[in-house]
Amino acid sequence: MSEEQIKNLEAQFEARIARDEKIEPKDWMPEKYRKTHIRQMSQHAHSEIVGMLPEGNWITRAPSLRRKVALLAKVQDEAGHGLYLYSATETLGISRDELYEQLHTGKAKYSSIFNYPTVTWADMGAIGWLVDGAAIINQVPLCSTSYGPYARAMIRVCKEESFHQRQGFEIMIKLAEGTSEQKEMAQDALNRWWWPSLMMLGPTDSESVHTEQSMKWKLKRKSNDDLRQQFIDQTVPQAELIGLTIPDPDLKWNEERQSYDFGEINWDEFWQVVKGHGPCNKERMKARVGAWERGEWVRDAAMAYAEKQQTRKEKRAI
Ligand code: 3HC
Numbered sequence: 001m002s003e004e005q006i007k008n009l010e011a012q013f014e015a016r017i018a019r020d021e022k023i024e025p026k027d028w029m030p031e032k033y034r035k036t037h038i039r040q041m042s043q044h045a046h047s048e049i050v051g052m053l054p055e056g057n058w059i060t061r062a063p064s065l066r067r068k069v070a071l072l073a074k075v076q077d078e079a080g081h082g083l084y085l086y087s088a089t090e091t092l093g094i095s096r097d098e099l100y101e102q103l104h105t106g107k108a109k110y111s112s113i114f115n116y117p118t119v120t121w122a123d124m125g126a127i128g129w130l131v132d133g134a135a136i137i138n139q140v141p142l143c144s145t146s147y148g149p150y151a152r153a154m155i156r157v158c159k160e161e162s163f164h165q166r167q168g169f170e171i172m173i174k175l176a177e178g179t180s181e182q183k184e185m186a187q188d189a190l191n192r193w194w195w196p197s198l199m200m201l202g203p204t205d206s207e208s209v210h211t212e213q214s215m216k217w218k219l220k221r222k223s224n225d226d227l228r229q230q231f232i233d234q235t236v237p238q239a240e241l242i243g244l245t246i247p248d249p250d251l252k253w254n255e256e257r258q259s260y261d262f263g264e265i266n267w268d269e270f271w272q273v274v275k276g277h278g279p280c281n282k283e284r285m286k287a288r289v290g291a292w293e294r295g296e297w298v299r300d301a302a303m304a305y306a307e308k309q310q311t312r313k314e315k316r317a318i
Helices: 003-018 031-050 052-056 065-090 096-104 122-139 148-176 180-199 211-216 224-241 267-277 281-294 296-317
Strands: 252-254 259-261
Touching: 031 052, 031 065, 031 096, 031 211, 031 281, 052 065, 052 122, 052 281, 065 096, 065 122, 065 148, 096 281, 122 148, 122 180, 122 224, 148 180, 180 224, 180 267, 224 259, 267 281, 281 296
Parallel strands: none
Antiparallel strands: 252 259
16 A cells, blocks of 8 residues: 555544544554554453452452342453453454463553452452442543444443442441441551552553553543542542541642642552552462463363354255
């Protein structure tokens, strides 16, 4: 294809993005657009699947049948979110096996937030309330992202995320209204999950290598800092409502900005965790790679069955 033809295609593509048209798998797209979508969408999918591990750790120890059922449903939802997102990513011409290989070898990232331990039941509340709360703020704008399969996957995911956030906040309400030990457990979980939840929304805009281009392509609709501020402004009143204290001595309502000013985020910690040196990175990867290896026979059986079915179908067609 000549330079001229490529320039034409790029101009038409940019005009489609400007008109807020959805780009579909079979449409022409710049190679960089395709690549950055594979990057972000696959890492989103990996995050959903790895995100099942910290909460899965508490399913057998839930304090009641009702809590167990809600947590089980939430963890199953996350698996479904991962499958929607892997399927959406595959429309960009990459196989599921390649995606998993990228995760298992560390070539692909997953969200830093899932590298922290879940040490008490209150962590199930804090994760639902804070992590899924931040996820909703991050994912709602993605419902109008320019790539069709991603936007459509997000619409389904966001409906379920609201249940995740609600069940988490309800756990925190119950604990905060419970005995002094239970309230202390809820406060301890908030202390441990607050800052990692702020980091989950990505580095500051000045440090973000992808934001500018992702905003131009309407992959990203809000910047990391805007999403973070929205999350803080929404969450602080919720903590106050249940009598918990946000662990940030610099947190202060700014009347002029109509937003909260907040303290310095420990970006060294963030990058340490992103680079694989968080409290649970090794444990999470060991669990994921182990599940992949133990599941090989299931994949082989499913493939053999599919091939048998296909042969039968072809024989019947003769
Ligand atoms: N954890 C790990 N890596 C992170 C990160 C985080 N919290 N935030 C940023 N990074 C990485 C980026 O992936 C990028 O590295 P890469 O080039 O190797 O991909 C680098 O840090 C620079 O960051 P940028 O801000 O430039 O990257 P993005 O423009 O991709 O912004 C993002 C980061 C805001 C997380 C964006 O990728 C995004 O919105 N992704 C979709 C949502 C998502 O993945 N959420 C993760 C949690 S999933 C979840 O919450 C499930 C729920 O059910 C709990």
